[in-house]
Amino acid sequence: MSKPSVSKLVPKVPHVPGASRRQQYSASTKRALVDVAEELFTTHGYASTSLDAIVAGAQVTKGALYHHFSGKQALFEAVFERVEADASRAIQTSLRGHQDPWEKARAGLRAFLGVVQEPRYRRIVIQEGPAVLGYERYREQEERSTFANVLEIVRAVLSAGTWDLDEDMLQTFARIFFGAMSSAGESVSSADDPIAAAARVETAIGFILVGFQTLADSGVELPSSL
């Protein structure tokens, strides 16, 4: 019985010079767990992924897992945060180089439609996130990553008009756009022709934006009530 124990394929963890060998090993196993968990959660879903499968994939035992995470949900949350952070970064990167708010909006929309087609984002963030974390916790996470980007864009676009919107109204618009794009993104990625579907979504939302622009230019007031 060969027992490689720790002499395994150590995942690439960014070398931090100040950290001790012990700390580096620890970080690498933790990262390995998150890596494998992300993979399995994405392909099989949260409920159908056993901790045994995860620790086997990471070549550790449950002891290691429960040393780094308080449980299955905490591990999911770590995966969730990483996927979210990556998505947020991707969107923010796409915004650089655009000054015009409308251009930023279009670029951001494109980036979001790209992100939302990644299987891991669809499954972990959109599909399972709300159910596993609970809506409250889900929202806390979204609030300071992807949704924050959408909010920023919406703020830039809407403050270009002549209306003065209070913060609540901005949040409402951002929610609406965020939901629209999430839902549209889901349908895009499950469409027969995702490219054509993405183009339709861009057209549709672009059309809404044009409507905004037109109203802004012609000085139409926000309807105070319906």
Added chain:
Amino acid sequence: MSKPSVSKLVPKVPHVPGASRRQQYSASTKRALVDVAEELFTTHGYASTSLDAIVAGAQVTKGALYHHFSGKQALFEAVFERVEADASRAIQTSLRGHQDPWEKARAGLRAFLGVVQEPRYRRIVIQEGPAVLGYERYREQEERSTFANVLEIVRAVLSAGTWDLDEDMLQTFARIFFGAMSSAGESVSSADDPIAAAARVETAIGFILVGFQTLADSGVELPSSL
């Protein structure tokens, strides 16, 4: 040991004169299971609700449950379908009495915002539906109930304009509005002041509709691409 066996509180099941006593008993236990499951799924969520708790609440055993349903997921699906059907009916009812497409849209929006604030709809349909049923199955269900209503409204509104949209484009717009309203509804029902939040959502979406109307009246073409 008193064994009331079948002499329990029989749930009100609509009396069908043609059905035998045996069939009526069967229907009533099935209904009791769905009733209790809906209650528990709504309050505790799918994963945290055990079948033991459900059968205890319905005052039957697991044998009865597995006689009527193939498993936990099938029971959830039965609950899901009923909640969806109720929601769909509520929306359709609100549409009667309105001929003008824009009026129908506003009425439908109001009804949807009402539905989406029901805890059972939020939890079972929006929150847990996609994760428990899987997105594909979830979409199949939505497609022929609530989403169908949204599609109908969008079709009525958009065909009032001068544009000629193909079916795919209509579906895209419907998806966008559906997602926007779902997301907005979630935020409404978890807001500090749901009534004010609902009003803001109505204002925001109403504003988008006004943009559509303006564009339609002024004969603006759909941008073929961004």
Added chain:
DNA sequence: CACACGTACATACCGTGAGTACGTACCCAC
């Protein structure tokens, strides 16, 4: 009205998987 049959359950059991208790090896500070 007797009887066979199928429905509508109840009971007892099993396998899986999340979580826990406890033991241990190893690195680091002193």
Added chain:
DNA sequence: GTGGGTACGTACTCACGGTATGTACGTGTG
């Protein structure tokens, strides 16, 4: 070198979904 704390490994428990099997009662048939 040594005490101590970190980073795990091992063995177990228990809850829960699902199954296998037994059974009572209503219902159609002769």
